[in-house]
Amino acid sequence: MKRIALALATTTLLGGPALGQRTAPAPVKVDPAVGKLRDKALDDHIAYDIVEGLTTEIGPRPEGSDPQARARAWGVARLKALGFRNVRVETYTLPVWERGVELAEVVSPFPQKLRLAALGNAGATPPAGLTAPVVFFETFNDLLNAAPGSLAGKIAFVSNSMQPTQDGSSYGSQGIARFAGPNVAATKGAAAIVIRSIGTDHGRGPHTGSTNFAPGVTPIPAAALSVADAENLERMVKRGKPVTLHLTLTPRQIGTRESGNVIAEVPGTDPNAGIVLIGGHLDSWDLGTGAIDDASGIGITTAAAKYLMEAGRHRRTIRVVWFGDEEMGGIGGAAYARAHANERHATAGESDFGADRVWRFETNLPDSARAVADRLAVALAPLGIVRGTGVGGDGTDVGPVLRTGVAAIDLNQDGTRYFDYHHTPEDTLALIDPVQLRQNVAAWTAMLAVVADAPEEIGPVTPKG
Amino acid sequence: MKRIALALATTTLLGGPALGQRTAPAPVKVDPAVGKLRDKALDDHIAYDIVEGLTTEIGPRPEGSDPQARARAWGVARLKALGFRNVRVETYTLPVWERGVELAEVVSPFPQKLRLAALGNAGATPPAGLTAPVVFFETFNDLLNAAPGSLAGKIAFVSNSMQPTQDGSSYGSQGIARFAGPNVAATKGAAAIVIRSIGTDHGRGPHTGSTNFAPGVTPIPAAALSVADAENLERMVKRGKPVTLHLTLTPRQIGTRESGNVIAEVPGTDPNAGIVLIGGHLDSWDLGTGAIDDASGIGITTAAAKYLMEAGRHRRTIRVVWFGDEEMGGIGGAAYARAHANERHATAGESDFGADRVWRFETNLPDSARAVADRLAVALAPLGIVRGTGVGGDGTDVGPVLRTGVAAIDLNQDGTRYFDYHHTPEDTLALIDPVQLRQNVAAWTAMLAVVADAPEEIGPVTPKG
Structure with a gap:
């Protein structure tokens, strides 16, 4: 809000136009293929199928548990069946607390x-x-x-x-x-x-x-x-x-267990352009079945990547990560960042705030890539998504990557009812609104379509404070 | 719906007026004191206090349990403090099942x-x-x-x-x-x-x-x-x-325990005119704290009776019963009917369908007391309550009394959300909407004001099938 107030004050002092008389921005050109892909994603069923599958066939997936291990195997099979490349589990160990x-x-x-x-x-x-x-x-x-x-x-x-x-x-x-x-x-x-x-x-x-x-x-x-x-x-x-x-x-600490991140890729044509990193987390609290936290994030980002795969060649490699362990401090994200410290990432973003609609996007793209954000704004607007006035860069799982200077693109979900259910027994499939879930998939698809093919160089950036 | 269809068909066959052209009914006179008492009850706090007290100070009140015994003592103290007469517990025994x-x-x-x-x-x-x-x-x-x-x-x-x-x-x-x-x-x-x-x-x-x-x-x-x-x-x-x-x-059957109905009265001036019996039930399921099932029914009927007490002399004795045990088959209501088989009741009605607003009333008043129902319709209409087309006479607790030929007056609560919470852990004070609760108290107050002073003889009636 400080930024808005300052802009208005400056305008008034200089005798510039009042808010209702602002000059039009320069026109932005977005490849029509982006809109087509986005709108096709509004018919998505992949995200719902993943949420339905994880909640029904696995259920709660607490950190370091047997169900979580089954969920990794389930994920590998599902990602391979969807046609992703380089599907694998990257393991790590973690201390486990049990209720x-x-x-x-x-x-x-x-x-x-x-x-x-x-x-x-x-x-x-x-x-x-x-x-x-x-x-x-x-x-x-x-x-x-x-x-x-x-x-x-x-x-x-x-x-x-x-x-x-x-x-x-x-x-x-x-x-x-x-x-x-x-x-x-x-x-x-x-x-x-x-x-x-x-x-x-x-x-x-x-x-x-x-x-x-x-x-x-x-x-x-x-x-x-x-x-x-x-x-x-x-x-x-x-x-x-x-x-x-x-x-x-x-409750008790039961010692060290093995866990892992499930990773899949859609290779791009330019290995030097940096990876577009997206994902959600596979673990869940033990009380519910982890539908909105965070099977939905996994489903949304996986479905969007699948639509980019189907659309054919694009410049940047898209990497989808089903982060293994987020709930107890982001151990999966930290393990990912350690394992991939020597790779170039162009952008990173995660979906981990439920399954209700995306209402806003925020980035910390550098000025050199401002045109990417402008195209994002145009591509996302038909979904009712506004361009935020803040700086992007949130997320427990992508946080460690972002802190190395990778650009963030946050697609913010509406959290109005999220904390009615967050971390409770009520986090089940019943909370998923399929229409809002599809809007999420369309938003991520549009984002990927813009970013993966952007000719601009992206990053490094100054990490959010 | 069958009754409506029949009435319309008859009208059409006889060449009578269509629905939009019905003739006006005869004017009904209602004592202005009724409306004043009803509207005063819209400021009620007694019903909420009772629900708040029972859910906070007692909590779940399963049949035959210690908390239920405490709730009876709590009720006796509260009813005496409110100024009711003849406050007592009428005991009986019942078999008890325990989770x-x-x-x-x-x-x-x-x-x-x-x-x-x-x-x-x-x-x-x-x-x-x-x-x-x-x-x-x-x-x-x-x-x-x-x-x-x-x-x-x-x-x-x-x-x-x-x-x-x-x-x-x-x-x-x-x-x-x-x-x-x-x-x-x-x-x-x-x-x-x-x-x-x-x-x-x-x-x-x-x-x-x-x-x-x-x-x-x-x-x-x-x-x-x-x-x-x-x-x-x-x-x-x-x-x-x-x-x-x-x-x-x-679970197991733990044997026979003592329980009881808590009873209080507002004496009328004419002991031969029959008792107006109202109430709710004190027991609750063990999972929640029994706010909408049925502390609210107790609170609503008790508050309404209190307003009649405050208004001064009226013809019929009003008897409020906090029925001891409803959930396992209506043992409290059956015990009441046995104990009071030789008394004359004019009408009976219970509040046991939550705390949302009354939307309809139905009776089985005989033709000789049709004027009472007409006055009820006029007195309740300002609260948004319609006159139903069915026959009144529901209720587990008052059922045994109704089956002896006592007239029923049902004030039907809106049950649209009732079965979202009924018999679950979620039945707590949080479900109580104070505005709708007060509308209930006003409805019961208006009903009592009309019925307790009605000069007509009421009953016996043919019980609902």
């Missing part, structure tokens, strides 16, 4: 069970659980302000609530209670922490997700209450009587 | 866990579970057509799907898979049965509810898969390979 028993019960003053889910990397209670008084924090900042040692022997309860946003920005500001809350509570002596789920619904499905403890801090039991249960516990607390919880959480 | 472990897992061909909930009265698997092939039935009628003995050693899976209806009529036609499916499967030799939840959502919260086995039929394990899980299992079945399930369900 155990999870039970919570208000002991007093209003005995009843609460629904919750442990956070990834959380510590465990004794097998029989622990009973402790609750200390209530309305916001994460309140927890930060708690005196050192003040939580000794107590269960911290942070109930900060999250609002839906189209761009998902509330995940950063509200998600901090999950990302950092357990570590903060541990350093202040808490026996355990429960947070209100980082979610925008009011239902009973808890939102899990990973958390992290600083080196030297012993992980404490940490879990997210469903939003409905957090609201209930908050009402109990606000009645003014001391509230005691009994909590049983028995 | 145990419930786990389901597809063993092959696509291993993954499924979410389900045992049905009330269901039998148990061995403690370690049972593994058996699935026999798929798309509809309940398909199950009925299965050959005797054809299910021996197998798990029947009935996946009939339910559509939302405003009047809830789909519960009867689709609910039969739950009410009768387990008994049918048992008689055909099935080792167990799973059904698609009787629900109109596509989520992961299974819809429980009671089922029944005929005398002499040994209860088999019986459970409802969440709709999302049933859809997933159906997709697996339709891929054509044999599907094997592992099922662990350990």
Whole structure:
């Protein structure tokens, strides 16, 4: 918004045209083949088939699990059947955390069970659980302000609530209670922490997700209450009587396991033009079947690459990666970046924000490739996609590649309802709207058609801050 | 609809006016005090406070449980605090069924866990579970057509799907898979049965509810898969390979327990005019906190009676009953009818279909009291409530009283979203829309104001078939 305000102020000071009288931009020429390919992709069924297949034939695909290994084999077979080249699994190892028993019960003053889910990397209670008084924090900042040692022997309860946003920005500001809350509570002596789920619904499905403890801090039991249960516990607390919880959480670190990224390519004609890297992630949380997080991202990017393959020769190689492990800190993306540090990438982008429509695109293309972004704007506009005013470069899986100076092209999905379901048992095929899914495929197809054949050199760029 | 069609046909045959030219009805006079009381009730907070209190301070209230006993004590205290007279608990005993472990897992061909909930009265698997092939039935009628003995050693899976209806009529036609499916499967030799939840959502919260086995039929394990899980299992079945399930369900009958109806009154001036009986039920399923089923019905009817109390003297005694046990077959209502068989009731009606707005009313008032229904129509119309073309007389709790010839007044709530949440973990305070809840209170207040003071004699009537 700062950029817009500045532009308007400058215009007014110089006596230039007001917003309604802006001069027309220079015309942009886009190869008509791009629009044809884009519109053909609106009839896509490949993306839906992949989401349907992964959720039905595999189901939940937690990091380092057997189902995830089956999913890699499933992916290799599917990608080969679709005609991709150089299909393979690139393996790596990772530490694996596994969910155990999870039970919570208000002991007093209003005995009843609460629904919750442990956070990834959380510590465990004794097998029989622990009973402790609750200390209530309305916001994460309140927890930060708690005196050192003040939580000794107590269960911290942070109930900060999250609002839906189209761009998902509330995940950063509200998600901090999950990302950092357990570590903060541990350093202040808490026996355990429960947070209100980082979610925008009011239902009973808890939102899990990973958390992290600083080196030297012993992980404490940490879990997210469903939003409905957090609201209930908050009402109990606000009645003014001391509230005691009994909590049983028995997750554990089970050691190192092998995992891997599934990779497929559509070769281009110019090996020196840089790779166009796209993809989503194959792992999912264990509670749902990982439809919108992130079978859809895999389906969308794979389908788009397939349409480029069918269209015939193009300049740049398109590489589709089904990143193996995203949820616990982006281990798959980091492994990919290490393995491919010596290759030239032209652009990178991932689809990992559900399956609702793309509403905006943002890039950090250098001025020398500004014409590429202009053509993207024209090619994407018929899908109802606007050109953002910010700088692209988000994504956990492509992040490590982007940070080496590769240009980012972000196709931003509408996140308004994403956090109603994110990391909950509700993440199933039922959430997929086939019409919006196809719009995604068309957007990625148009992007690939523009970028893979762009005659301009792309990059290196300055990575987003 | 048959009645409407007949009326129109008759009119046309006799050369009477077409629908658009109907003659105006005779004017109806309603005491202006009725409208004032109704509109005051639109500012109600009593109903919400009761729902909030029961869901927060008690939570789930399964039949024969300790929380349900606490809820009776809570109710007595609340009703006395509100100023009601003759507040008491009328006890009775009932057999109690209790949920145990419930786990389901597809063993092959696509291993993954499924979410389900045992049905009330269901039998148990061995403690370690049972593994058996699935026999798929798309509809309940398909199950009925299965050959005797054809299910021996197998798990029947009935996946009939339910559509939302405003009047809830789909519960009867689709609910039969739950009410009768387990008994049918048992008689055909099935080792167990799973059904698609009787629900109109596509989520992961299974819809429980009671089922029944005929005398002499040994209860088999019986459970409802969440709709999302049933859809997933159906997709697996339709891929054509044999599907094997592992099922662990350990519910049990725990014997006889004491329970009771909580009763309160607003005395009228004419003890011979008959009691106006209203209420909802205090028990709830164990998965949610019983907000829309049926703390709301208790709150609505209690609040309405309170407004009549505040308004001062009226002819008939209003009796509010928080029926103790509805979910497993209406034991509370039956106990009430037995205990009060020698009292004269003028009318009876219950609120047990959620907390969304009242859209229609129906009665079976005799012709001698037709003027009462006419005044009800006028008094309820400003709330957007139409006069139905059917015959009133529904309700599990008031059913036994109605069957003795007491007149029914049904205030029908909009059930369009009711079966998204009914009998699931999602039945919590979050579902309560305060504006619609208040419309309910206003409707019941207007009804009571008209009926409690009606000079006409009401009843006996011919019970609905």
